Amino acid sequence: MKENQFFEQQTMSSRIKASIVSEYFPKYCNIIINKHKPKELRYIDLFAGPGKYEDGNESTPLLVARNCLKNSFLQQHVRFIFNDNTYKEQLETNFMTEFPLGTFTINPFFSNRTVGEWKPITQYLIKSTHVGRCNESPALLFIDPFGYKGIETNVLAQFLQNWGNEIFLFINTKRIHPALENEKFEPLMRDLFPTTYETIKSDRKFKQSVSERLQLIIDNLGLEYQKILGTRVYYTAFRFQEEDIDTASHYIVHLTKGKRGFDLIKTIYNDFANVGTIFDGINTYTFDVKKIINPITELFDIGEQNIDNLKQAIYTSYCGKSISAFNLFEEHQITGNYCRSHYSKALRKLVSEGLLEASFTDNKNHLVSVLISKDCILKFK
Structure with a gap:
């Protein structure tokens, strides 16, 4: 699909992508606010598009703004920064039609610069916004280029380092x-993989399946940020499979x-995934449009297999120990892709199988045996 046809x-899949980001941002803001109330919270979209498709469906900028408007604090403290070198005028018109000046206390900003070529964008991303103890303008950056141009991992890592x-x-x-195999694209690929370019070119030859080669790309992207920043970076991928192919696109x-x-995004990914996927280090949360067009009844409940795998991993790690459900979740969820609801189901299954005793210290009657709470105490047998 040509770029100028994309928004027809x-x-x-585009609807799901927009929904994931627009659902995440207000909840991300609430996480920030609970720790520190900054002067403003920023949503930055460097390839924003026109905001609406020609068929009338709305894309991420309008959906994000609409969700923020439901929260009075966000209505007063969110700054929207939109850039698109082709659709800036259309985006501004579409945005202002629904959200006239004054709708948000901080007026949105629109620009039409080319990412990767206009240096002030790079300077803006790498500039530290820390003032005092905390970052006074924490931001969620959304980069959705038509391909991979304009993705400079070294720059993005400097952006990510801010609290x-x-x-x-x-x-x-x-x-x-194909770009990894074409010398013409080597500069762009080195922008994307500045420390692992040679490694990924070599290692991908030893991966037997397409899924393994795709996961190699995702893992190397995540590891790039950890290497550059020298600290733990949590990265989670959501996979899209289109109607004309069987592999991820x-x-x-x-x-x-x-x-x-990390906890929040896994919960949101889980809400939008429609493919039962076993988290085996290769597969991840997945949306397959073919399941919408031609629904197929699965013979086996793959989702239940995930619960069984997590249940076994938890029991192996905590056998003979006592711990609150909250503390267990905090310790263990950072090790993999399982989300909060997976943990609740796995722990309740351990109770039903007699391998775990759960009690509550809040003197309340609960309808379920386990809640991810500090008041839920787990005693593994």
């Missing part, structure tokens, strides 16, 4: 694969230094 009609900053990166793996990758953001 919204695909199901509270997080990134959504939408990548087209169908374009990255795109991923949206979330990057954060915070455990709460």
Whole structure:
């Protein structure tokens, strides 16, 4: 699909992508606010598009703003920064039609610069916004280029290092694969993989399946940020499979230094995934448009297999120990892709199988045996 045709009609996958980001941002803001109330919270979209498709469906900028308007604190403290070198005028018109000046206390900003070529964008991203103890303008950065141009990992890592900053990166793996084999694209690939370019070119030859090669790309992206920053970076990918192919074509990758953001994004990914996927280090949360067009009844409940796998991992780690459900979740959830609801189900299953005793210290009657709470005490047998 040519770039100038992309916004004619919204695909199901584009709708899911926009929904993930627009659902995440207000909840991300609440996480920040609970720790520190900054002067403002920023939503930055460097490839924002026109805000609406020609078929009338809305894209991320309008959906994010609409969700923020439901919260009075966000209405007063969110700054929207939109950039698109082609659709700036259309985006501004579409945005202002629904959200006239004054709707948000801080007026939105629109620009039409080319990412990767206009230096002030780079300078803006790497400039530290820390004032005193905390970052006074934490930001969620959404980068959805048409391919991979304009993605400079060294720059994005400097952005991520600021307290509270997080990134959504939408990548087209169908374009990255051939680009890694074409010397003409080496500069762009080195921008994307500044420390692992040679490694990924070599290692991908030893991966037997397409899924393994795709996961190699995702893992190397995440590891780039950890190497550059020298600290733990949590990265989680959501996979899109289109109607004309059986393998993944795109991923949206979330990057954060915070455990709460890692917890939240997995919950949201789980809400939008429609494919039962076993988390085996290769597979991840997945949306397959073919399941919407041609629903198929699965013979086996793959989701239940995830619960069984997590249940066994938890029991192996905590056998003979006592701990609150909250503390267990905090310790263990950072080790993999399982979300909060997976932990609740796995722990309740351990109770039903007699391998775990759960009690509450809040003197309340609970309808379920386990809640992810400090008041829920777990005693493993």
